[in-house]
Amino acid sequence: MAELAQQRHGKAKVRVGRVWREGERHAFVEWKVSVLISSSCESSFISADNSAVVATDSIKNTIYVKAKECSSVLSMEEFAILLGEHFVKTYPQVTGSEITIIEKPWEPYRINGKIHHHGFKLGKGSHFCEIQVSKNKPTVVCSGLEGLSVLKTTQSGFEGFVRDNYTLLPEVRERILATEVLSVWCYKSKPSCYNKAFETVKQILLDVFFGPPDAGVYSPSVQNTLYLMGERVLQRLPEIESIKLSMPNLHFIPVNMPKVGVEFNHDVYLPTDEPHGTIEASLTRKNWSRHSKL
Numbered sequence: 001m002a003e004l005a006q007q008r009h010g011k012a013k014v015r016v017g018r019v020w021r022e023g024e025r026h027a028f029v030e031w032k033v034s035v036l037i038s039s040s041c042e043s044s045f046i047s048a049d050n051s052a053v054v055a056t057d058s059i060k061n062t063i064y065v066k067a068k069e070c071s072s073v074l075s076m077e078e079f080a081i082l083l084g085e086h087f088v089k090t091y092p093q094v095t096g097s098e099i100t101i102i103e104k105p106w107e108p109y110r111i112n113g114k115i116h117h118h119g120f121k122l123g124k125g126s127h128f129c130e131i132q133v134s135k136n137k138p139t140v141v142c143s144g145l146e147g148l149s150v151l152k153t154t155q156s157g158f159e160g161f162v163r164d165n166y167t168l169l170p171e172v173r174e175r176i177l178a179t180e181v182l183s184v185w186c187y188k189s190k191p192s193c194y195n196k197a198f199e200t201v202k203q204i205l206l207d208v209f210f211g212p213p214d215a216g217v218y219s220p221s222v223q224n225t226l227y228l229m230g231e232r233v234l235q236r237l238p239e240i241e242s243i244k245l246s247m248p249n250l251h252f253i254p255v256n257m258p259k260v261g262v263e264f265n266h267d268v269y270l271p272t273d274e275p276h277g278t279i280e281a282s283l284t285r286k287n288w289s290r291h292s293k294l
């Protein structure tokens, strides 16, 4: 005979994106929420009687319901407390709950000291370079930026694409646009300072992605935004010969579960990394000639 010494169940790593759109500036958080509840449901383990089990699927749904109910911005600690209390208060058989939340450190984008109304950035991105030295060819100098995560909570849509028997995606003029920018550019002449050129390119990419801090700029597709970002770099930095941009479309899926009281109103999202759209392009100057691997 075995003794059931301890048991818990719950749902782990439930991803939630929450946007609050009151006021002129949007607030946004991205959380990964895990819940474990202690409850008297030993009989589920021992004798296959599930009558006391709060399904882990319901636990997951509850996270989205509570995120929806939070009508103004709150800290993850406050959210965890109200979520944990919900399980303990709602179900007589639940004696305890453990809530763990990890928050992605999205921060509002700042342009010249002004806070962007709906643009967010994660980290700074890394600077890298790729140099090719040959005996009988000029040295090729390419620099790059990787891991620059950016997100805007509005001013993005995607319409007018192919609709056929395989299409489910609705056309939208309002969605979250999130990506992690990877870019490599190659020089045709030496800039006065490589580090300064890197900072300028990064600033241009960010400025074109986000648009002005108050109104932003509408993105009709990742493709168009990517092109405009690269084009602006070639316009502003004559020493750059070509630029490649790769921008995954990191989907924020609307959470719409009317049966449990979550009607999507551009507020609660399921953030995803995989699968993601893959959008990439290389831009060169019109009279560009030198061989490059771009």
Ligand SMILES: O=c1[nH]c(=O)c2[nH]c(=O)[nH]c2[nH]1
Pocket: 157, 158, 169, 220, 221, 222, 223, 249, 277
């Ligand atoms: O900006 C986008 N470009 C696409 O090619 C695409 N495809 C898709 O499903 N969503 C999007 N969004």
